[in-house]
Amino acid sequence: MTEIVKCTDVEKRFVKGKETVEVLTGINLSILEQNFVALMGPSGSGKTTLLNLIGGLDHPSAGSIEVGGQNLNDMTDKALARWRSEHVGFIFQFYNLLPVLTAQRNVELPLLLTNLSRKQRHENAAVALEIVGLADRARHKPGELSGGQQQRVAIARALVADPKLLVCDEPTGDLDRETADEILGLLEVLNRDHGKTIVMVTHDPKAAMHASKTLYMDKGKLVEEVTA
Amino acid sequence: MSMFGLMWANLFRKRTRTVLTLLSVTIAFLLFMMLRGVAGAFTGGGFNMVGTDRLVVAPKYSIVDPLPVSQQQQIANVAGVDAVTHSNWFGGQYVDPKNFFPKFPVVPREHFDLYSELKIDPEQLDAFARTRTGAVASRDLAEKFAWQIGDVIPIMGDIYAMDDGTRLWEFQLVGIFDYPDGEPTRNLFLLNYQYFTEAVESWAKDTVGRWTVRLSEPDRAEEIARNIDDLFENSQNPTRTATEDEYSRQFAKQLGDIGLITTMIMGAVFFTIILLTGNTMTQALRERIPELAVLKTLGFTDTGVSLLVLGEALLLCVAGGLTGIALAFAMLFAVGDTLEAVLGRFEYTAASVAAAVGLAFLIGLVIGGVPAMTARRLTIVDALRAR
Numbered sequence: 301m302t303e304i305v306k307c308t309d310v311e312k313r314f315v316k317g318k319e320t321v322e323v324l325t326g327i328n329l330s331i332l333e334q335n336f337v338a339l340m341g342p343s344g345s346g347k348t349t350l351l352n353l354i355g356g357l358d359h360p361s362a363g364s365i366e367v368g369g370q371n372l373n374d375m376t377d378k379a380l381a382r383w384r385s386e387h388v389g390f391i392f393q394f395y396n397l398l399p400v401l402t403a404q405r406n407v408e409l410p411l412l413l414t415n416l417s418r419k420q421r422h423e424n425a426a427v428a429l430e431i432v433g434l435a436d437r438a439r440h441k442p443g444e445l446s447g448g449q450q451q452r453v454a455i456a457r458a459l460v461a462d463p464k465l466l467v468c469d470e471p472t473g474d475l476d477r478e479t480a481d482e483i484l485g486l487l488e489v490l491n492r493d494h495g496k497t498i499v500m501v502t503h504d505p506k507a508a509m510h511a512s513k514t515l516y517m518d519k520g521k522l523v524e525e526v527t528a
Numbered sequence: 529m530s531m532f533g534l535m536w537a538n539l540f541r542k543r544t545r546t547v548l549t550l551l552s553v554t555i556a557f558l559l560f561m562m563l564r565g566v567a568g569a570f571t572g573g574g575f576n577m578v579g580t581d582r583l584v585v586a587p588k589y590s591i592v593d594p595l596p597v598s599q600q601q602q603i604a605n606v607a608g609v610d611a612v613t614h615s616n617w618f619g620g621q622y623v624d625p626k627n628f629f630p631k632f633p634v635v636p637r638e639h640f641d642l643y644s645e646l647k648i649d650p651e652q653l654d655a656f657a658r659t660r661t662g663a664v665a666s667r668d669l670a671e672k673f674a675w676q677i678g679d680v681i682p683i684m685g686d687i688y689a690m691d692d693g694t695r696l697w698e699f700q701l702v703g704i705f706d707y708p709d710g711e712p713t714r715n716l717f718l719l720n721y722q723y724f725t726e727a728v729e730s731w732a733k734d735t736v737g738r739w740t741v742r743l744s745e746p747d748r749a750e751e752i753a754r755n756i757d758d759l760f761e762n763s764q765n766p767t768r769t770a771t772e773d774e775y776s777r778q779f780a781k782q783l784g785d786i787g788l789i790t791t792m793i794m795g796a797v798f799f800t801i802i803l804l805t806g807n808t809m810t811q812a813l814r815e816r817i818p819e820l821a822v823l824k825t826l827g828f829t830d831t832g833v834s835l836l837v838l839g840e841a842l843l844l845c846v847a848g849g850l851t852g853i854a855l856a857f858a859m860l861f862a863v864g865d866t867l868e869a870v871l872g873r874f875e876y877t878a879a880s881v882a883a884a885v886g887l888a889f890l891i892g893l894v895i896g897g898v899p900a901m902t903a904r905r906l907t908i909v910d911a912l913r914a915r
Contacts, residue, residue: 357825357908378829385827396822400537405529410826412531421529
């Protein structure tokens with residue numbers, strides 16, 4: 301399998317007043333296509349920061365990040381935004397759905413940036429909702445859905461533009477065990493049956509068990525790699 | 529869903545807040561249109577016909593003081609005076625109090641001789657002069673009430689009763705006159721002074737409201753005006769004479785003040801609207817910072833997100849503005865006649881509508897500008913962390 305994510309000597313620093321905080325140092329990482337990778341570590345270890353860099357939400361202070369063969373360092377913010385819309389799906393802990401839109405419309409959001417017709421956007425969103433098993437909740441707004449259902453809608457939104465890479469930041473952190481297992485099962489299906497590469501930040505060892513590989517971080521460094 | 533749908537949905541996130549804001553914008557624009565209509569009624573030409581060779585001789589102290597008809601000969605004898613006629617403000621109501629239009633008893637031939645710009649068929653003018661209870665109406669007025677020549681027009685006198693105490697005056701329409709081409713037309717009803725002075729109760733007999741004088745030497749207007757006033761300076765009925773131009777200028781000055789007042793009112797209203805709506809938009813933005821970060825995460829560019837926010841402000845203001853304009857037209861339909869009765873004319877011009885729409889866009893840009901810039905500068909990572 302080909303490499304989809306490649307981090308070389310990645311560093312990330314934040315400046316707070318006169319203080320500079322080293323969040324990531326010397327990160328070298330390779331993730332192959334169709335891998336399901338879990339990122340674990342204590343709070344403040346830099347998991348989410350690394351995920352943000354891989355997802356093109358932030359720029360590294362040093363080093364380079366290549367995703368799908370493209371060096372993200374060279375991209376302008378505008379180009380990065382376009383790249384994200386085409387190549388990455390995001391799943392957050394708190395779902396981050398727009399409360400004013402129905403499930404169907406939330407899923408359609410990323411497609412507003414494409415040249416698809418209104419009808420086509422609608423159809424694609426319906427298919428994505430079908431995949432996550434929420435076709436019958438298309439007209440419901442997030443406030444009318446359970447946490448698990450909202451996360452399914454968020455997954456459908458991440459899927460709808462058919463990206464190769466899904467980045468998930470604590471996708472089950474706000475869910476009970478049973479629902480969390482359902483969501484993780486769904487991610488597994490997406491990985492296994494739909495060929496999506498998944499990078500997931502989690503605190504939950506049981507969640508990490510669904511991944512094919514687990515990377516452990518501490519104090520801004522990758523400290524251990526365990527393959528299932 | 530479209531980008532417009534997204535804007536619309538965001539706008540109605542807090543339905544009550546948006547509806548109230550929309551309502552305040554709507555009322556502001558309704559007020560704007562109404563005040564423009566009022567200002568237009570004053571600035572668009574009142575009841576005066578302005579001639580360069582005419583003087584108006586009015587009571588010195590109050591327009592309600594009557595002047596004796598006996599002054600006519602004295603005025604006519606003043607050097608430089610070519611012709612003199614008179615008119616009275618008759619008041620009165622036609623069928624319904626809201627059917628307001630000015631009514632003046634005049635001497636037919638004198639009046640149409642002095643106001644030669646008014647066009648009337650000579651036969652109808654003869655009929656007006658001959659018919660004791662005759663009256664003529666401007667074409668607009670006749671068309672407004674679908675009057676035909678020969679109709680009897682009942683007027684309930686509110687200032688003047690008849691000598692026998694009754695207040696119902698009846699006039700026979702014997703002619704219809706036109707204003708010159710290109711001049712603003714207005715509602716005007718002229719009745720025969722001879723009938724008026726014979727029939728009116730005794731206190732008002734042989735009195736007039738004002739004199740109109742045509743000059744044979746218009747260059748000497750000021751001197752002639754002074755000479756006329758000197759004639760009556762020490763009498764019981766002193767006068768104040770001015771050229772119609774001067775009357776017009778005084779009137780225009782008042783209109784200028786009305787324009788200033790309406791501008792100041794609108795300024796205060798829109799300043800308040802900008803503060804209120806701007807505050808609402810800023811508050812709405814603060815509540816949505818993580819959502820805007822999500823949009824950026826999904827691939828919306830900084831410019832795209834800022835345009836979305838700006839678009840919401842524009843949508844709110846333009847929707848409120850258009851609703852206000854529509855309401856103003858609805859009000860014109862409902863109470864336009866009454867307003868026209870009071871103001872002489874009341875209408876909305878295309879310029880007023882264009883100004884309102886332009887203002888709505890401008891206010892939208894002003895109140896949406898700062899939130900749009902804030903949305904643009906938002907960094908995804910910080911904004912998501914703010915959740």
